[in-house]
Amino acid sequence: MSEKLVVDVLTLDAVQCAACQYMFEAISALPEDVRQHVEFKEWTIKNAEGIGKFMELNGKVLPTIAIKGELVFESLIPTFEELLDALEAKATSEELKTAIAKARAEAS
Secondary structure, eight states, X not given: OOOOEEEEEEESOTTTOHHHHHHHHHHHTSOHHHHTTEEEEEEEXXXXXXXXXXXXXXXXXXXXXXXXXXXXEESOOOOHHHHHHHHHXXXXXXXXXXXXXXXXXXXX
């Protein structure tokens, strides 16, 4: 299997912050075919590790989604299509591109 696409979700806290929860759910609600090619993690700024990731990625606002280390959705929760477009733009594996095409076809 090819290397997974890394997606970081920078949040205040996906449990207590509604916008942060929606941002994290945008990723976690992707179809399984797509998720199996994506490695995603929430980074809460409530701990040192999360603050470190926020600083490393040069975060400016919360919540934010970064794909392959690039801030893509800053304080804007993406639609399903917008998220698929962003993942596809960063995808290097044909397996992920195929899974995204399948997800689009099933959604339409």
